Amino acid sequence: MEEWLRFLEVNSPRILELTIDHAVLVTLAIIVALLIGVPLGIYLTTNEYLAGTILQVASITLTIPSIALFGVMIPIFSLINQGIGFLPAFVALVLYSQLPIIRNTYTAIKNINPEMRDAAIGMGMKTHQRLLRVEIPNALPVIMAGVRTSVVLNIGIAVIAAYIGAGGLGVLITQGISRGDNYLIISGSLAVALLAVIADGILLTIQKHFTAKGLVD
């Protein structure tokens, strides 16, 4: 126990710093993923043919082992001298987030009661009014479920990004493995788990805040 305390005393500033790096990487990736995924998911509800293809591609992306995807990023981003570091990790995380976000948005909008949509159109709402006032508010809980899945998934996957020099809590774990230092491995893993739990909690609060009262029974 004393050894643990001594370890934390020495390393806690570093752990905190790496946790922040980790959180920033995941947060930025999720924001960009949302900006791409939500509009795309909504658009796909109007284009069945493309929907099949894009959801397939997104599914396949998710099955690529993360270490392989990070590996593939290196030669691609080397072309612009960004082969390792933040950018390739960020792009890989955006790709990994797409499936849950696109699929949940697509499904949620698709499942809006057609009569509700009919009423909205029949009363003279324009397309954007219908989306903003009726469809997105009613789809929000399901869209947010997708976002939360993506965030938790990405916090885990971002650990691997340490291998391509993107920093974050993966650094503790990879160092721990190479040095055979259990303290590093355990503290890194716990920090990752804690970050995931906290992030999910924050998102749940946001979701509850923005969900219309009429949708909460």
Place this chain on the structure above:
Amino acid sequence: MISFNHVTKKYNENTTAVNDVNFTVEQGKIVVLLGPSGCGKTTLLRMVNRLEPISNGEIIIDNENSMDLNAIELRRKIGYVIQSNGLFPNMTIEENVMIVPDLLGWSKKEKRERFIYLMKLIGLDAEDYRKRYPHEMSGGQQQRIGVVRALAADPPVMLMDEPFGALDPIIREKIQDEFLEIQKTVKKTILFVSHDIDEALKMADKIMLLRDGEIMQFDTPSEMLAHPKNEFVSQFFGKDRAIKSLSLHTVKNLQEVIGLARIDKSIKNTKTINVHQDLRNTLSLLMNQEADQVVVTNDQGEKMGSITIDLVQKYLHFEIKGKLSVSQKG
């Protein structure tokens, strides 16, 4: 007023949903589109607010061709009620009712006043319901809200697509009565889709019976029952159409033609019925109870006389059978 001029709807070369339909819904009247499922009645209704494109012909709404207006503007001028009420669960009752006024840019004050007026119309407390959500209300209340939502911006024309179809029979009848009361004040020009014959007879100034996208007959309810134009019409209204037609007459009508009977004081436990009740319900009441008479009361509850099965039958002969004899075969 809504006029249909040679309106046709084709989905492709071979499928015609509505074929060369011509008719007019007069100002302030209710026309019920009636027919078996797939007869094109909903398609016809949805062509008015351009939820379905018109393949051929034109629809004139209050002297304006529906195609001359922008579809969005057109829809905001037409009240639209659908079967499952289509309320938006994420909005409060007030927000739901005030959607069209809001889209039209009414001020907050105008909207609030209109909301209070409309809620009064359906007998609900505006203050109480303003901040509530649809899921907190019963099916009947939701449907009432669906109806006043269509009335919100005071459109001259209303489209009602089986508006009371999802309600249980008791509530349905009550809301139909309420709606007819409201219609007396608002006098909208209404196109109403139904598959329920009794509802059509009750609500309609005129009924249009459709089959496979063609008009079978366009007439007043009593004409429809008395003089079905063809085999399909008489079959659709059924062998009991003489009894159905009783629902178009009240005890008062009977009293005026043949008078009521004396009250037989020796019969105990007789039920009473209001003089404005229709004869079909009166007949049911007579047949459901053991006694031979039902005491008729006026609105003040005073006894006016009694009615018997014999009297109803006699009235049927006078008023209806005479007309029915022309097409007895059906």
